[in-house]
Amino acid sequence: MKQAKKAIEGNPPSEEGSGKTPAALPHARSSPRATGSATVADVASIAGVSAMTVSRVLNNPERVSPRTLAVVKGAIERTGYVPNLLAGGLASRRSRLVAVVVPTIANSMFAQVTQALTDELGKSGYQVMLGLSGYDVSREQELLDAILSRRPDGIVLTGTVHTDTTRTRLLKSGIPLVETWDMSPSPMDMLVGFSHEQVGEAVAEYLLGKGYRRFGLVFANDQRGDVRRSGLLAALARHGISDVPLESVPVPTTMGLGKRHFAKLLERAPGLDVVVCSSDPLAQGVVVEAQERGIAVPDQLAVMGFGDYDFAAELSPTLSSVSIDGKAIGIRAARFLVARIEKTESAGSETVVDVGFSIIERRSTSKSKSKSTT
Amino acid sequence: MKQAKKAIEGNPPSEEGSGKTPAALPHARSSPRATGSATVADVASIAGVSAMTVSRVLNNPERVSPRTLAVVKGAIERTGYVPNLLAGGLASRRSRLVAVVVPTIANSMFAQVTQALTDELGKSGYQVMLGLSGYDVSREQELLDAILSRRPDGIVLTGTVHTDTTRTRLLKSGIPLVETWDMSPSPMDMLVGFSHEQVGEAVAEYLLGKGYRRFGLVFANDQRGDVRRSGLLAALARHGISDVPLESVPVPTTMGLGKRHFAKLLERAPGLDVVVCSSDPLAQGVVVEAQERGIAVPDQLAVMGFGDYDFAAELSPTLSSVSIDGKAIGIRAARFLVARIEKTESAGSETVVDVGFSIIERRSTSKSKSKSTT
DNA sequence: CTGAAAGCGCTTACAG
DNA sequence: CTGAAAGCGCTTACAG
Structure with a gap:
């Protein structure tokens, strides 16, 4: 040599x-x-x-x-x-960086999506730049400068509600973009999510089918929770159920908030037969608070969660919930991005995916049969 | 104009x-x-x-x-x-990027540290590049190339156990470095953590003080869990307690793993009066499994967790745990890094901090008084 | 299959 | 307080 x-x-x-x-x-x-x-x-x-x-x-x-x-x-x-990828990125205009914006990672659902994104993008040689927007739309805009100045090859956003300025600047940047966690009638670019409205409707139909009629809600006041709630209330209204009592809780949701807000709900609306929550931690709190008050779950009160956290199947009683495949969202978003970035020709036409959801029935919404059917 | x-x-x-x-x-x-x-x-x-x-x-x-x-x-x-910060970073040799390596963010403790780091670094204009190492030391090395090629201004690592190659390369790079979540006798550079051994000892002393003698362990088989376990067993041995039964569980720990491994522990060691767990989710599983078997917590069995997750104070009975201030770790690590990066002169000399921990006593380790002391 | 030249978009290090 | 020149470390776009 x-x-x-x-x-x-x-x-x-x-x-x-x-x-x-x-x-x-x-x-x-x-x-x-x-x-x-x-x-x-x-x-x-x-x-x-x-x-x-x-x-x-x-x-x-x-x-x-x-x-x-x-x-x-x-x-x-x-x-x-x-x-030196700073130099390489400058010369080639490919930074091999993908910006991922989530409200928070102190929530196992977004953490799961972020983890899957990071893993999947890593396989193709892309690094993740993490942006935490809080639940505040305006912070997202603050983050935008920081993100754009890195010239990422792709951007993953959570949710589909953004300020006009954000949309304009994002569109103008021409950077491949995936919105996640939500469906939207007018995605900016690519989209991987599910319909929160449909979740709300499906939960309503499911619980109505189980015979529940006196609904109460313990819901976080965030964008997507609001949409699920609307879907739920609309479906209930179609069945003649209105004036559903609601306890609105701040994000991030915790078991403690579930307990305390269920207590408040009970004061206002004593005779409920089912409480629907916007997250499993809230639902867990409702169950424990009920049990501590001597209210039997599910015999006297049914409880429904959202997210199908890993503890949902382990609680006593086990918690019915709505399962979202966060890993699938992360993986598909990553693949969309990589395909778009690496294909010089117009990439695959399908750029909007609804990953759906499923209702997981467990004990917390399964009244033990009081009328024997033998 | x-x-x-x-x-x-x-x-x-x-x-x-x-x-x-x-x-x-x-x-x-x-x-x-x-x-x-x-x-x-x-x-x-x-x-x-x-x-x-x-x-x-x-x-x-x-x-x-x-x-x-x-x-x-x-x-x-x-x-x-x-x-364009790629160009700016290349010219100035300041990327304004900090690499943060954690095993996983699907764990509320690391998520908390990461969140605090991201927020605090953001205030000073630094972006976080997220690296997920899994619990595998060898993957950390894989990540290293990806990280170094971005020329980060600083690096935050989780834990203090690294391969020799990793240490050598990190040292050679000259990049300001903070190891977190653990104390080390020989930090590479800066360090913000606490002693897992002391946690183990303190938990032992605390439970011995409460009168418990027949210990069982449900512990994750990760590096730091091992150290806590050693500290615990050493302290117990000093009090003449040995042959403590152990159920070793894989990471990441979940409530379900707690239930199933407690069941296995019970088969092998029926007469326990306290079970110590390496995380709160495990402890929660132990409590529920015990309750489902008709074992009263804490009257027949005490349970101790670790991490003081937000649900610990809300469970029924409330769960005793060890509280770690993850936010403080994140903030201090961020400040260490920024101080070092931005001060041309030799920055503050104090570059190793033990943030400590505290034992949180709750109902799960508080036997109701059987011997009245009136 | 290989290389010389030019340039990516900034900032450093001077100089005034 | 302001600017002309050079360079950070790569890759593009040619040319052979």
Whole structure:
């Protein structure tokens, strides 16, 4: 192998005991702006090739002869070269960064989507830049500058409600975009979600079918919870049920909020036979509060959650809920994005997916048969 | 205000109805590599100043005259200019990116730390690049390349156990580093955590003090859980208690795992009077499983959790646990990093912090008094 | 299959 | 307080 062409300076082997110390860099510390770490030029000079060839080895190894490939890989190894993706991204206009905006990760549902996104994007070499918007639409806009200034190759947003400025700027940026967790009649670009309105309706139909009539709600006052609630109330109204009492709770929802707001609900509306909650933690709180008050679940009161958290199947009684496949949302969003980014031609036409949901019936909505049917 | 000096081409006002359309860019689309979005040069030419002055307006506004400041800000507004931080980072060697590596965010404790880190770093203009390592030390190494290639200004790691290669490369990179969630006798750089061994010891002392003697453990088989368990067993051994039965569960821990592994523990060791768990979800599972079997908690069996999750105070009976201030860990780690990054002089000398922990006594470890002490 | 030149969009380091 | 020049470390777009 050819030797370095540039003068070898500096870089004293500072850590003798650490085993295989990478070869001293041939980097001439001439420029006052040099950073000290190896560059393509260093690798190229050690390997006796041009910088372009090093770049090809990294990005299009199939276009390099096997012999050259081996030599360059050796040089990369020896120098401990780590590509600088800031430079690479600037030159190629591909940052390999995807911005993911979620309200919070302190919620197992968004955490699950984020985890799946991160894993799936990682497989294709994309890193996730995390943006936490809170539940406040205006913060999303604040985040936008920070995001756009990184020139991400793709953006994943939670929800479909955004300010006009956000929409305009996003559209103008031309960056591939996936809205998640919600359906929308007018997606900005791609969309992976489910209909919260349909969830509300389906829950209503399900519980009506079970014979429940005196409904009470404990719902978070967030956008999507509101939509589910509307769907639920609309369906109930169609069956002549109106004036459904509602306890509105702040996000993020917790078991404690469920307990306390159910207590308040009970004061206002004593004779309920079913309480529908906008999340499983709320529902868990309702169940415990009921039990502590001597109200038997489900015999005297049915309780319905949302999200099908992992504890729902384990509680006593087990909790009926609505299952959303967050992992599927994350994976599909990631794949949409990667397909769009990497295909020069117009990518697949299907860019809107409804992942649906399913109602999981468990004990908390299954009255034990009082009328024997033998 | 001076007019643009460059010829105005292209950029047809494509969205008439969108309200205030930004001024057409004076960007001459000469280069085949142009991206289409405004650059400092565009802003400079509109404002009639040099690119340097635009850069100063963005980064050191106090060094620019008020008049110039206003003119440039107007030009930024009109062009809808968004700085390109890839270019900025390359030139300044400050990416304003911090890599945060956690095993998973599907765990409310790490999610809390990550949330606090993201919020606190955001205040100083840093973005978080999320790395999920799983619970596998080897994946951490895989992530390392992805991270280093972004040239982050700082790195936050979870835990203090890393492979030798990881340590060497991290040290060599010279990037400010905070290890979190754990104490270490030999931190690589900065450290914000608490002693898992001390937690184990304190839990043992606390429960021994309450009179419990027949211990059983339901513990996750992860690094830090192992350390807590060792501390616990060592303290018990000092009091002559040995052969403590253990059920080892995989991560991530869930309520369901708690139920099933407690069932297994019961088979092997029927006469326990206290079960110590490595997380609150496990403990919750133990409590429910016990109750379903007619074992009264805490009268026949005490249960201790870890993490003081928000539901611990709400369960029935309320769950005793060990509280860790994850938010404090996140905030302090963020501040350490920012101080180090932004201070040219050697930053504060205190770079290792033990945030401690506290034992939260609740009903699940409080036997109702059988021997009246009146 | 390989390389020389130019450029991505900023900021540093001077100089005035 | 402001600007001209050079450079950060890559990749594009050619050319051979």
